[in-house]
Amino acid sequence: MTATVPGTLPVVLIAEELAPSVLGVLGTDVEIRHVDGADRGALLPALADAAAVMIRSATQIDAEALAAAPNLKVVARAGIGLDNVDVAAATERGVMVVNAPTSNIVSAAEHAVALLLAAARHIPAADASLREGAWKRSKFTGVEVTEKTVGVVGLGRIGVLVAQRLAAFGVTLIAYDPYIQPGRAAQLGVRLVPLDELLRESDFITIHLPKTPETVGLIGAAELATTKPGVIIVNAARGGLVDEAALVDALSSGQVRAAGIDVFAKEPCTDSPLFGLRNTVVTPHLGASTTEAQDKAGTAVARSVRLALQGEFVPDA
Ligand code: NAD
Ligand code: MLT
Numbered sequence: 001m002t003a004t005v006p007g008t009l010p011v012v013l014i015a016e017e018l019a020p021s022v023l024g025v026l027g028t029d030v031e032i033r034h035v036d037g038a039d040r041g042a043l044l045p046a047l048a049d050a051a052a053v054m055i056r057s058a059t060q061i062d063a064e065a066l067a068a069a070p071n072l073k074v075v076a077r078a079g080i081g082l083d084n085v086d087v088a089a090a091t092e093r094g095v096m097v098v099n100a101p102t103s104n105i106v107s108a109a110e111h112a113v114a115l116l117l118a119a120a121r122h123i124p125a126a127d128a129s130l131r132e133g134a135w136k137r138s139k140f141t142g143v144e145v146t147e148k149t150v151g152v153v154g155l156g157r158i159g160v161l162v163a164q165r166l167a168a169f170g171v172t173l174i175a176y177d178p179y180i181q182p183g184r185a186a187q188l189g190v191r192l193v194p195l196d197e198l199l200r201e202s203d204f205i206t207i208h209l210p211k212t213p214e215t216v217g218l219i220g221a222a223e224l225a226t227t228k229p230g231v232i233i234v235n236a237a238r239g240g241l242v243d244e245a246a247l248v249d250a251l252s253s254g255q256v257r258a259a260g261i262d263v264f265a266k267e268p269c270t271d272s273p274l275f276g277l278r279n280t281v282v283t284p285h286l287g288a289s290t291t292e293a294q295d296k297a298g299t300a301v302a303r304s305v306r307l308a309l310q311g312e313f314v315p316d317a
Helices: 021-026 040-049 063-067 087-092 105-120 123-131 157-167 182-187 195-201 221-225 244-253 291-309
Strands: 011-014 031-034 050-055 074-077 096-099 149-153 172-176 190-192 204-207 231-235 256-261 280-282
Touching: 011 040, 021 291, 040 050, 040 063, 050 291, 063 087, 074 291, 087 096, 096 291, 105 123, 105 157, 105 204, 105 231, 105 256, 105 280, 105 291, 149 157, 149 195, 157 172, 172 195, 182 190, 221 244, 244 256
Parallel strands: 011 031, 011 050, 050 074, 074 096, 149 172, 149 204, 172 190, 204 231, 231 256, 256 280
Antiparallel strands: none
């Protein structure tokens, strides 16, 4: 048996915490290294030898990072959103970008529904109050979901799963998504409407858009001013789609009754005016953080990395 000469195996740089199953799928024909991808000072030098880099949402693979990675063949995003990867710059350099577009959709949809219900019934605030020894019932009077109108902004994979789940609550479903066929929406029992109509008619608004130049700030102060007074808003897609400062104002005035927020314009986010409000439910980008989703995302992209490094065809994950 011949011993492996150190430094001859392609380096796979794991820049964020991934499911343990990833290592098994990558196999032994690669050298695994770890770095904290959010730490730029550590990431850039670590990329120098990397043939592959595996990330979630906290690592920015931009033109600077790509320039620091002369041997890079593949960027693997263990999840859906590619807004933290400069795909055009990667393509220009001949670097393949792979993701796992269906891996965490159920988890993300379930989290959005959880935020919506938690916001409607003040669950975290009531929980915190009871733990502090206060038995307050009228303070935490909520609203029902049934017979209300839910507006889904972005009726893609996750938006559809959220709509299907909320249908069981007996709601009227409307959606804004100019890129899907009205027939497809109708099949799902969802009426497609323009954004201004969705804002005007919805009792609950749940956002499931990708972060693009077109969608950043899509819901700002002007849009929030046209919502039904007392609307409940959920954003488990990307920070910045709803303008945070405008949302804080609308939550403070009561124009927005409550909000469930999983994602922030700048992450990690440990300090935000949103955290000081009683009518917000906030989580630290947990939409995809389930055992099942992480396992699916990690193994799917690990398989793609292995194929890419072997020079094989990489099918969609
Ligand atoms: P998708 O591509 O299946 O759906 C996105 C939908 O948005 C599409 O139907 C598209 O037509 C629509 N859309 C795009 N631009 C639009 C615009 N300007 N106006 C209205 N609609 C527009 O994506 P998906 O799998 O449903 O995921 C949506 C987003 O959720 C991802 O891009 C990601 O950013 C986010 N996400 C977050 C978490 C989390 O952990 N919180 C987990 C998974 C995904
Ligand atoms: C995604 O786009 O898949 C999500 O942001 C989930 C994640 O990476 O945590």
